[in-house]
Amino acid sequence: MNMAVDNQYAKSIQRIYPELFIHSVERFGSGQNNDTVLVNSELVFRFPKYEEGIEQLEREAVFLHRIVDRVPMEVPRPIYRSFYPNGIGDAFIGYKKIAGEPLETEMLHTIRDECELRRLAGQLGLFLKQLHTMEPDDIGLYGTADGVYAEWSNMYERIQTKLYPYMKQEARHWTDFHFTGFLKDKGNFEIAQVPIHGDFGTSNILYDSHRRHISGIIDFGSAGIGDPAVDYAGLLASYGERFFRFVADEYPEVTDMMDRIVFYHGTFALQEALFGIENNDPAAFRNGMERFR
Numbered sequence: 633m634n635m636a637v638d639n640q641y642a643k644s645i646q647r648i649y650p651e652l653f654i655h656s657v658e659r660f661g662s663g664q665n666n667d668t669v670l671v672n673s674e675l676v677f678r679f680p681k682y683e684e685g686i687e688q689l690e691r692e693a694v695f696l697h698r699i700v701d702r703v704p705m706e707v708p709r710p711i712y713r714s715f716y717p718n719g720i721g722d723a724f725i726g727y728k729k730i731a732g733e734p735l736e737t738e739m740l741h742t743i744r745d746e747c748e749l750r751r752l753a754g755q756l757g758l759f760l761k762q763l764h765t766m767e768p769d770d771i772g773l774y775g776t777a778d779g780v781y782a783e784w785s786n787m788y789e790r791i792q793t794k795l796y797p798y799m800k801q802e803a804r805h806w807t808d809f810h811f812t813g814f815l816k817d818k819g820n821f822e823i824a825q826v827p828i829h830g831d832f833g834t835s836n837i838l839y840d841s842h843r844r845h846i847s848g849i850i851d852f853g854s855a856g857i858g859d860p861a862v863d864y865a866g867l868l869a870s871y872g873e874r875f876f877r878f879v880a881d882e883y884p885e886v887t888d889m890m891d892r893i894v895f896y897h898g899t900f901a902l903q904e905a906l907f908g909i910e911n912n913d914p915a916a917f918r919n920g921m922e923r924f925r
Contacts, residue, residue, distance in 0.1 A: 641669050641679055644722045648714045663835075664907060664916060665853055670729065677712065677726040682911070686723040688853055690715045693725050695855045698771035699827070704758050706730050706848035732838030732847035739839065740871055748844060753878035755846040756837070756867065761883060764826045764860040771827060780858065781821045788815065791902055794909050795921070803924040807902065814895045823859050823892075830854030832866035861889040865896035 642657040652671075660670040665685050666678045680686050693710045700709045712726030733739075735752075743749055788811040796804050814820055829836070831854040840847040864886055868876045880886045886893075905920025907913065 730848035732840045735837045735839035757879045757883045799924045825857040828858045832863040833870045861892035865893045
């Protein structure tokens with residue numbers, strides 16, 4: 633993003649919410665799917681980059697509205713909304729900024745006190761447990777196990793078609809083994825579908841270093857219903873096995889999901905590369921393919 637883009641976003645907000653006085657707007661990040669600006673140093677506005685992202689952002693706003701008062705830590709509460717018939721640049725959600733900074737892996741590793749690490753693991757585990765135990769019908773979510781199988785089967789086919797030409801033979805063999813073993817096990821698709829975050833990683837987990845606790849969870853763009861093991865796989869990928877064991881110590885039921893957690897963990901880089909090649913994002917493609925070339 634640049635200043636002209638920032639100003640254009642500010643004009644869009646002002647046009648749709650003329651009563652909101654805007655005295656400052658600054659860049660606040662740019663993810664795979666959304667640009668983000670900070671308005672008046674206290675309001676976060678997210679704008680989809682792609683047309684298909686508008687519908688996704690609208691679903692996210694509904695999801696957040698239905699869980700915001702039912703989870704044990706702060707999540708975005710959409711106050712400002714603009715969807716259809718508005719297009720790219722005019723579609724957005726806005727909410728009050730949540731205190732804290734992303735709990736990056738390096739930051740977590742500076743915490744040496746095991747009691748504090750276990751407390752943070754407990755916070756994250758409790759959030760996931762309460763999210764995963766909500767009834768999908770209560771928050772307007774529906775899905776089937778057949779849909780899950782089709783989703784992963786389709787992803788495997790796209791990986792073969794679009795990524796295999798760039799991958800070493802050894803990496804292609806590993807990927808075949810990884811996916812076929814998962815897809816052949818019918819038990820993987822008899823899991824109760826529950827509300828999940830869908831992208832439970834470092835950039836979306838906020839940490840308040842002054843109070844030394846998890847202050848909030850953000851970016852529910854991938855939220856929906858699915859296998860709870862997906863979210864735990866995000867934790868494993870983000871913070872490593874030692875911290876993950878602390879989560880499992882607090883919530884032993886996680887150990888029953890380990891085969892699925894390991895599978896999902898092994899797909900994350902491939903998913904990033906696939907996103908990159910399908911959405912003309914060279915950086916995502918390079919990052920995802922790094923270990924497979």
